[in-house]
Amino acid sequence: xxxxxxxxxxxxxxxxxxxxxxxxxxxxxxxxxxxxxxxxxxxxxxxxxxxxxxxxxxxxxxxxxxxxxxxxxxxxxxxxxxxxxxxxxxxxxxxxxxxxxxxxxxxxxxxxxxxxxxxxxxxxxxxxxxxxxxxxxxxxxxxxxxxxxxxxxxxxxxxxxxxxxxxxxxxxxxxxxxxxxxxxxxxxxxxxxxxxxxxxxxxxxxxxxxxxxxxxxxxxxxxxxxxxxxxxxxxxxxxxxxxxxxxxxxxxxxxxxxxxxxxxxxxxxxxxxxxxxxxxxxxxxxxxxxxxxxxxxxxxxxxxxxxxxxxxxxxxxxxxxxxxxxxxxxxxxxxxxxxxxxxxxxxxxxxxxxxxxxxxxxxxxxxxxxxxxxxxxxxxxxxxxxxxxxxxxxxxxxxxxxxxxxxxxxxxxxxxxxxxxxxxxxxxxxxxxxxx
Numbered sequence: 001x002x003x004x005x006x007x008x009x010x011x012x013x014x015x016x017x018x019x020x021x022x023x024x025x026x027x028x029x030x031x032x033x034x035x036x037x038x039x040x041x042x043x044x045x046x047x048x049x050x051x052x053x054x055x056x057x058x059x060x061x062x063x064x065x066x067x068x069x070x071x072x073x074x075x076x077x078x079x080x081x082x083x084x085x086x087x088x089x090x091x092x093x094x095x096x097x098x099x100x101x102x103x104x105x106x107x108x109x110x111x112x113x114x115x116x117x118x119x120x121x122x123x124x125x126x127x128x129x130x131x132x133x134x135x136x137x138x139x140x141x142x143x144x145x146x147x148x149x150x151x152x153x154x155x156x157x158x159x160x161x162x163x164x165x166x167x168x169x170x171x172x173x174x175x176x177x178x179x180x181x182x183x184x185x186x187x188x189x190x191x192x193x194x195x196x197x198x199x200x201x202x203x204x205x206x207x208x209x210x211x212x213x214x215x216x217x218x219x220x221x222x223x224x225x226x227x228x229x230x231x232x233x234x235x236x237x238x239x240x241x242x243x244x245x246x247x248x249x250x251x252x253x254x255x256x257x258x259x260x261x262x263x264x265x266x267x268x269x270x271x272x273x274x275x276x277x278x279x280x281x282x283x284x285x286x287x288x289x290x291x292x293x294x295x296x297x298x299x300x301x302x303x304x305x306x307x308x309x310x311x312x313x314x315x316x317x318x319x320x321x322x323x324x325x326x327x328x329x330x331x332x333x334x335x336x337x338x339x340x341x342x343x344x345x346x347x348x349x350x351x352x353x354x355x356x357x358x359x360x361x362x363x364x365x366x367x368x369x370x371x372x373x374x375x376x377x378x379x380x381x382x383x384x385x386x387x388x389x390x391x392x393x394x395x396x397x398x399x400x401x402x403x404x405x406x407x408x409x410x411x412x413x414x415x416x417x418x419x420x421x422x423x424x425x426x427x428x429x430x431x432x433x434x435x436x
Contacts, residue, residue: 018227019227019230019231019234022227022231022235023230023231023234023235023238024235026231026232026235026236026239027235027238027239029210030207030208030209030210030235030236030239031166031167031170031207031239031242032112032166032207032210032289032290032292032293033112033115033166033286033289033290033292033293034112034206034207034352035170035207035243035246036115036170036263036266036267036282036285036286036289036290037115037262037263037264037265037266037286037348038203038204038206038207038352039246039247039250039251039258039265039266040250040258040259040260040261040262040263040264040265040266041203041259041262041263041265041349042200042203042204042247043247043250043251043258043259043265044258044259044260045192045196045199045200045259046192046196046197046200047189047192047251047256047259048185048186048187048188048189048251049188049189049190049191049192049197050200050247050251051244051247051248052192052197053197053200053201053204054204054240054243054244054247055240055244056197056201057201057204057205057207057208057240058208058236058237058239058240060201060205060208060397060400060401060404061205061208061236062232062233062236063393063396063397063400064363064367064397064401065232065236066229066232066393067363067366067367067370067393067394067397068081068084068366068370069229069232069385070370070373070374070384070385070386070390070393070394071084071088071366071369071370071373072084072385073383073384073385074373074374074378074379074384075087075373075378081097081101081362081363081365081366082094082097082098082101082304084366084369084370084373085097085365085366085369087369087373087378088368088369088372088373088378089365089368089369089372092427093365095308095313095423095427096365096420096423096424097362097365097366098304098307098308098313099419099420099423100358100359100361100362100365100420101304101358101359101362102301102304102305103354103355103358103416103419104209104355104356104358104359104362105297105301105304105355106301106335106338106339106342107342107351107352107354107355107358108206108209108293108297108351108352108355109293109294109297109298109301109339110339110342110343110345110351111343111346111347111348111349111350111351111352111355112290112293112294112297112348113137113140113141113290113294113339113343114137114343114347114348114351115263115286115287115290115348116136116137116140116286116287116290116291116294117132117133117136117137117343118263118264118286118348119263119264119267119283119284119286119287119290120132120136120287121133121136122264122267122283123280123283123284123287134344137340137343137344138340140291140294141336141337141339141340142336144294144295144298144336145298145332145333145336148298148299148302148327148332149322149325149327149329149332149333150325150327165288165289165292166285166288166289166292168285169281169282169284169285170242170246170285172281173246173249173266173269173270173278173281173282174242174245174246174249176270176273176274176278177249177250177252177253177269177270177273178245178248178249178252179273180249180252180253180272180273181248181249181252181253182252182253182255183252184255185251185252185253185254185255185256186248186251186252195407198403198404198406198407199407201404201407202353202356202357202404202405202407202408203349203352203353203356205356205359205360205404206352206353206355206356207243208236208239209355209356209359229385229387246266249269250265250266250269253269253272253273254268254269254272263286263348264282264283264286266282266286267279267282267283267286269282270282298332298335298336301335302328302331302332302334302335302336303328303331305318305328305330305331305334305335306318306319306328306331307319309330309331312430313426313427313430314426314430317330318330318331318334319331353408353412354412354415354416357405357408357412357413357416358416358419360401360404360405361405361416363397363401364398364401367394367395367397367398367401368394368398370393370394371391371394371395374390374391
């Protein structure tokens with residue numbers, strides 16, 4: 001079933017995004033605060049074999065994003081993965097996709113802002129206590145919520161201000177640390193146990209998730225059938241290389257000690273070859289990168305609450321627009337309040353895993369949507385992204401996701417299932433109430 005023509009609001013877009021611009025946007029969307037904290041957490045499970053987890057994550061993301069590109073080239077509507085799933089499977093499954101996106105975002109920002117408190121506590125010892133942690137987290141959410149309520153332009157400028165700064169400490173860490181690597185610390189220990197590898201991949205995907213965000217403006221990409229795959233492979237290649245170099249430097253400098261330092265592993269490694277200045281640089285880099293992620297997230301993710309209110313999934317009060325600033329103030333405040341509460345519920349590692357579980361379930365829905373949209377030959381603006389043997393990519397993606405999810409704990413599955421069950425119950429209550 002082919003669409004007759006592109007929607008009017010989409011038809012006027014200019015296709016101006018080429019390979020370099022799209023690749024740069026993917027890199028910017030991917031590299032974030034997670035890579036400052038994850039090397040030590042992965043090393044604790046895999047040791048010198050930890051670079052293998054990065055290779056698997058990169059391969060997985062190539063499959064995932066290719067599936068997203070297949071779906072996105074057939075649905076040129078605002079909303080990204082949420083829109084693809086809703087067009088393919090209808091309102092209820094689309095709602096679940098929106099809920100999974102919300103869970104992914106809210107859990108991610110809760111863990112990331114917790115990292116800000118950790119890094120600030122290391123930099124300023126007097127606030128390295130429970131009261132100081134509360135103060136730092138509260139300040140971050142109040143500040144970000146207030147600037148985004150006052151206007152989307154202010155929020156966008158804040159995002160731009162921290163975009164490139166986050167890369168500087170990582171480049172310095174790699175460039176300076178490679179001269180202090182001890183080869184014996186990188187000796188291959190043998191193939192890791194499957195459980196440890198799968199659990200590490202489940203955790204490490206947090207550093208790779210975000211590629212799909214850069215593909216949302218699919219209607220503005222020049223020659224998408226050529227540009228999208230090239231940009232994906234270039235960006236993921238650069239990102240994976242940077243990540244592996246970071247891991248190798250951290251491992252080569254600290255060896256087996258790396259896994260003991262948790263969220264501040266890179267800072268401890270930098271201290272070995274750059275002294276206190278290196279440790280301060282990496283802790284500041286962690287705080288800035290985490291703040292940058294939070295700034296970007298607060299700018300966009302509360303809109304899912306606004307959309308739910310607008311579409312009557314939840315009370316329309318959540319779709320309120322500020323009369324002066326014309327921003328979704330209730331949605332922003334609600335999102336920030338929930339994230340603030342969750343920031344104290346667990347550690348970054350546990351929140352990252354739960355966030356990854358939600359996003360992987362969302363990825364499964366999107367892969368299924370790609371298959372369904374292809375089967376129905378849904379088309380919107382221009383020729384869809386097609387290639388020989390394309391149907392196998394979403395299938396391989398789903399198989400790989402199932403393997404990764406198999407390494408989650410029963411408790412993690414129970415939390416995710418409870419959230420989806422509550423969402424389902426709420427959906428049908430609202431549906432039947434609206435039908436009366």
